[in-house]
Amino acid sequence: MINPPPMSMPRPPRRPADPEAPVVSPSLRTQFSDLRATLRLVWSSSPGHTTALLLLSLLSAFLPAASLYATKLLIDAVGQATTGRLAAAGGYPHLVQLLAFQVGVGALLAVLGSFQNTSRELLGDRLQNAITLRILNKAIGLEVEKFEDSQTYDALQNAYQEVGVRPLGVLTQLIALLQAVITLVSIGALMARLGPLVLPLVLLAGIPGVIIQNKFGTESYRMLRRRTQDARVQNYLGSVLTSDSLVKEVRLFHFEPYLIGRWQEYYLRFRAQLVPLVRRRNGWTLAASLLSAVLVGLATLGVLARAARGEITVGDFSLFALGISQVQGQFSSLLTGVSGIYQNLLYIRNLFEFLELPARDLDAGEEWAGPIETIEFQDVGFRYPLTTRDVLKGLSFTVRRGQALALVGENGAGKTTAIKLLTRLFQPSSGRILLNGQDAARFSARSVQAEMSIIFQDFGQYQMSARDNVVLGHVAQAEPEAEGEGGAEVERAAERSGAAEFVEGLPQGYDTMLGRMFSGGRQLSGGQWQKVALARLYYRKASVLVFDEPTAALDAAAEFETVSRLREQAGERITVIISHRFSTVRLADKIVVLDDGRVAESGSHAELLALNGRYATLFRLQASGYGD
Numbered sequence: 001m002i003n004p005p006p007m008s009m010p011r012p013p014r015r016p017a018d019p020e021a022p023v024v025s026p027s028l029r030t031q032f033s034d035l036r037a038t039l040r041l042v043w044s045s046s047p048g049h050t051t052a053l054l055l056l057s058l059l060s061a062f063l064p065a066a067s068l069y070a071t072k073l074l075i076d077a078v079g080q081a082t083t084g085r086l087a088a089a090g091g092y093p094h095l096v097q098l099l100a101f102q103v104g105v106g107a108l109l110a111v112l113g114s115f116q117n118t119s120r121e122l123l124g125d126r127l128q129n130a131i132t133l134r135i136l137n138k139a140i141g142l143e144v145e146k147f148e149d150s151q152t153y154d155a156l157q158n159a160y161q162e163v164g165v166r167p168l169g170v171l172t173q174l175i176a177l178l179q180a181v182i183t184l185v186s187i188g189a190l191m192a193r194l195g196p197l198v199l200p201l202v203l204l205a206g207i208p209g210v211i212i213q214n215k216f217g218t219e220s221y222r223m224l225r226r227r228t229q230d231a232r233v234q235n236y237l238g239s240v241l242t243s244d245s246l247v248k249e250v251r252l253f254h255f256e257p258y259l260i261g262r263w264q265e266y267y268l269r270f271r272a273q274l275v276p277l278v279r280r281r282n283g284w285t286l287a288a289s290l291l292s293a294v295l296v297g298l299a300t301l302g303v304l305a306r307a308a309r310g311e312i313t314v315g316d317f318s319l320f321a322l323g324i325s326q327v328q329g330q331f332s333s334l335l336t337g338v339s340g341i342y343q344n345l346l347y348i349r350n351l352f353e354f355l356e357l358p359a360r361d362l363d364a365g366e367e368w369a370g371p372i373e374t375i376e377f378q379d380v381g382f383r384y385p386l387t388t389r390d391v392l393k394g395l396s397f398t399v400r401r402g403q404a405l406a407l408v409g410e411n412g413a414g415k416t417t418a419i420k421l422l423t424r425l426f427q428p429s430s431g432r433i434l435l436n437g438q439d440a441a442r443f444s445a446r447s448v449q450a451e452m453s454i455i456f457q458d459f460g461q462y463q464m465s466a467r468d469n470v471v472l473g474h475v476a477q478a479e480p481e482a483e484g485e486g487g488a489e490v491e492r493a494a495e496r497s498g499a500a501e502f503v504e505g506l507p508q509g510y511d512t513m514l515g516r517m518f519s520g521g522r523q524l525s526g527g528q529w530q531k532v533a534l535a536r537l538y539y540r541k542a543s544v545l546v547f548d549e550p551t552a553a554l555d556a557a558a559e560f561e562t563v564s565r566l567r568e569q570a571g572e573r574i575t576v577i578i579s580h581r582f583s584t585v586r587l588a589d590k591i592v593v594l595d596d597g598r599v600a601e602s603g604s605h606a607e608l609l610a611l612n613g614r615y616a617t618l619f620r621l622q623a624s625g626y627g628d
């Protein structure tokens with residue numbers, strides 16, 4: 001089993017899933033189709049190991065009966081020999097032959113078992129790899145909004161946690177089921193000689209335990225499934241307390257006891273469900289064991305009565321005594337096999353639910369080719385999925401090649417949302433975005449994104465080498481450098497962003513690991529990380545550069561310098577800048593002031609000052625802050 005996605009970086013809780021939503025059991029039809037899909041999955045991950053496992057298991061299913069029969073023959077022969085009837089027992093060589101037969105069966109069982117284990121382990125490994133790849137491939141095809149939806153996130157978590165073990169569990173249980181049927185029929189045939197009621201009584205004794213196991217297995221599953229949402233919140237609380245990035249705030253505000261208290265509340269809520277379940281399960285298990293003991297006792301009475309009448313041999317009795325545990329073991333693995341398959345299929349549904357989520361085909365649509373020379377928002381409206389408020393309301397503006405556009409507005413005005421639409425992470429709910437005069441919706445998201453390079457407010461700080469942090473901006477272009485043929489492009493991008501100054505001073509230069517997660521990693525300051533991210537932006541060959549206020553870590557002078565440099569470097573490209581600092585904003589050719597999802601004003605810095613409206617007021621307010 002592989003670990004769930006790392007939780008070390010605390011993330012904001014998503015929209016909560018409905019915790020009261022019932023946990024619905026899938027229909028029998030769904031279960032059968034899941035069973036078929038699971039077997040296909042297992043088979044396709046390794047046909048060779050699956051076949052080997054199946055054949056070896058079926059072969060070894062006949063051996064327990066053979067071993068029991070050999071023991072019975074041996075005991076009967078020894079009985080005759082010890083009462084002076086060695087000749088009737090076939091002589092000493094016959095005893096040795098029987099022993100050799102018995103030992104041979106045992107040895108064969110061990111050999112087959114060993115090969116079986118090898119096949120199972122190797123198959124499990126292949127299967128885990130195949131499923132993990134499917135989950136990861138699915139995750140990368142999901143819309144960005146899906147990651148913000150708690151139900152999808154839970155589905156991803158559940159799928160990730162159950163990966164590997166469950167599908168293999170279904171196969172092994174199915175094989176165990178076939179094996180149990182074969183072994184039961186063969187041992188049952190041997191036991192028939194002990195009386196008609198012996199086998200039914202012994203079989204009956206196995207039923208109560210299985211019923212109890214099944215009932216409580218399903219209850220446990222339901223309890224855990226209901227708990228997913230709580231477990232995620234609890235996990236998040238724990239990750240806040242153990243996060244390196246939050247430790248300073250946690251200590252200074254001293255909210256540890258509060259968070260631990262909340263964490264414990266979730267635990268106690270879970271415990272309140274667990275305690276009665278454990279008590280009831282163990283009570284019922286005890287009752288089932290007592291009932292089984294009574295039934296086995298009755299069967300034994302019957303056999304003893306036959307023995308008293310001289311109708312069976314000592315070997316037959318040994319067949320009964322040794323056979324009881326075999327029959328019960330096989331019978332219960334038959335019944336638990338059925339319930340185990342059922343339960344595993346319930347968990348596997350999580351995996352399939354995730355794999356069945358609709359994915360957006362990022363390549364659907366016409367292929368965009370060539371630079372983007374104009375961007376025009378035409379009356380664009382947008383509402384986030386599952387919300388009731390329009391975040392953008394009829395947004396219109398145009399920007400052309402060589403120009404820098406600044407989006408300005410108070411927190412929550414919709415600036416980042418506009419960028420998410422421009423970069424095709426989301427689709428407008430109304431209106432159109434035109435690229436070079438053509439509706440962007442016609443073109444595949446991926447081909448349009450290829451023309452854009454962006455640095456977000458919460459840009460990535462990848463725990464990789466400085467070089468990788470830059471190259472991630474355009475991996476396809478990076479091949480020769482990956483093979484060590486220079487990296488001139490990486491260095492040029494780093495020089496343009498200002499990252500070269502400190503990266504070159506690191507112990508292994510561009511090959512130094514950044515961040516604290518791995519040994520030898522160098523942690524950078526916020527401003528240095530930002531410059532590395534900016535180098536990533538420059539490294540990408542794109543005709544639109546988007547700069548979504550990643551400058552929180554920079555002082556006003558550094559931000560001014562960074563954006564001035566961005567303006568110089570941009571050349572004939574389109575630059576879109578989001579910033580709260582007017583010293584930066586004034587560098588733009590065109591400024592669009594957003595207010596509650598609408599354009600309040602737009603124009604150049606000078607025009608907007610002359611207008612003496614909202615922009616001018618905010619500008620003077622900020623300027624007066626620096627004045628004294």
Ligand SMILES: Nc1ncnc2c1ncn2[C@@H]1O[C@H](COP(=O)(O)OP(=O)(O)OP(=O)(O)O)[C@@H](O)[C@H]1O
Binds near residue numbers: 391
């Ligand atoms: N994923 C989301 N789901 C639902 N609502 C969202 C989501 N992201 C943002 N919003 C809402 O959309 C509105 C606009 O947010 P946006 O991030 O675009 O504002 P912004 O102008 O970039 O703000 P800031 O200056 O604080 O970065 C806000 O009211 C915000 O609460």
